[in-house]
Amino acid sequence: MTLHPQEIEARFRRQAVRVTRQRAAIYAALVETTSHPTAEDLYRMVTRQHPTMSRNTVYYTLGVLRKAGLLQEVNVGHEVARFDGNVTMHHHLVCVQCSRIEDVMDQELDRLEISARQARGFHVLGHRVEFHGYCVSCRAGRREASPSQG
Amino acid sequence: MTLHPQEIEARFRRQAVRVTRQRAAIYAALVETTSHPTAEDLYRMVTRQHPTMSRNTVYYTLGVLRKAGLLQEVNVGHEVARFDGNVTMHHHLVCVQCSRIEDVMDQELDRLEISARQARGFHVLGHRVEFHGYCVSCRAGRREASPSQG
DNA sequence: TACCTAGACAGGAATGATTCCTACATAGCA
DNA sequence: TGCTATGTAGGAATCATTCCTGTCTAGGTA
Secondary structure: OOOOHHHHHHHHHHOOOOOOHHHHHHHHHHHOOOOOOEHHHHHHHHHOOOOOOOHHHHHHHHHHHHHOOOOEEEOOOOOOOEEEOOOOOOEEEEEOOOOOEEEEOOHHHHOOOOOHHHHOOOEEEEEEEEEEEEOHHHHHHHHHHOHHHO | OOOOHHHHHHHHHHOOOOOOHHHHHHHHHHHOOOOOOEHHHHHHHHHOOOOOOOHHHHHHHHHHHHHOOOOEEEOOOOOOOEEEOOOOOOEEEEEOOOOOEEEEOOHHHHOOOOOHHHHOOOEEEEEEEEEEEEOHHHHHHHHHHOHHHO
């Protein structure tokens, strides 16, 4: 999804986030991809247009935008943090081989609940379902390499 | 759950894992708690009885036991790795304030599936549901501090 | 039972994502 | 247009984890 600069600015102002060229560039890069990039990925994407931007700014900005609810952090396994410009409730498919992450929108999964007994006194705010498996390209690789393991 | 040394040894041998005092101590500490400890937590627990054990051995052993299917890594948010001696399928309640993790056993959650369309060609192996909220003690703290925010 | 050797252990160095620090720059308001 | 709180750049620091290397030992064998 490509976003007009005015739309980015509007979203920032709605959340009382100061508008700077760096922030707009980082947010635009994130919203324009569905690949759940890492901070380092975003740094590389953004420094093409803004060669002087520092990693620090990327980390700082990601923190600001997260607190403002303009992005969410997606953490899969014990890997580096990844970011998602889609802040609506959704779930993930994760490839156990290449770490690719794809979004799953499914209202049935959104409605999951647990009983009070199971909740152990927790005040539950939300939930997330993570499906693990092999993505299309890794399945293909495995089929060639070892047919019995797929 | 307290485990007899013989039972630990039996489990190791069943998975062709060499039996050493260090490994038995680490595994026993993990299985005896429900707190999903970090590697550092386990290091502290285990060095009480084995003061010369190195962190390296803890990390190495956790890797060995994970590959053998004797424990699983639980990763919540973008925090340090935590470990769980419960290797049966289960789900988690996570406190967004203090990071406490509690297990949820629920066969309905175990049976979740997604449609082929949603699966995007993934070969799904399993899934995990994570519920986020405030645990009992953090709810209590919040009630005192700011009644309208709970 | 003593010996052998692949694999395990200890401890220190290295790595790498993330955070901290600080001086300079700028968004947004008066 | 000027002021000031906040953002930015860049380098240093942090810290969980991994790597390296020289002993040590579990578990099989003679």
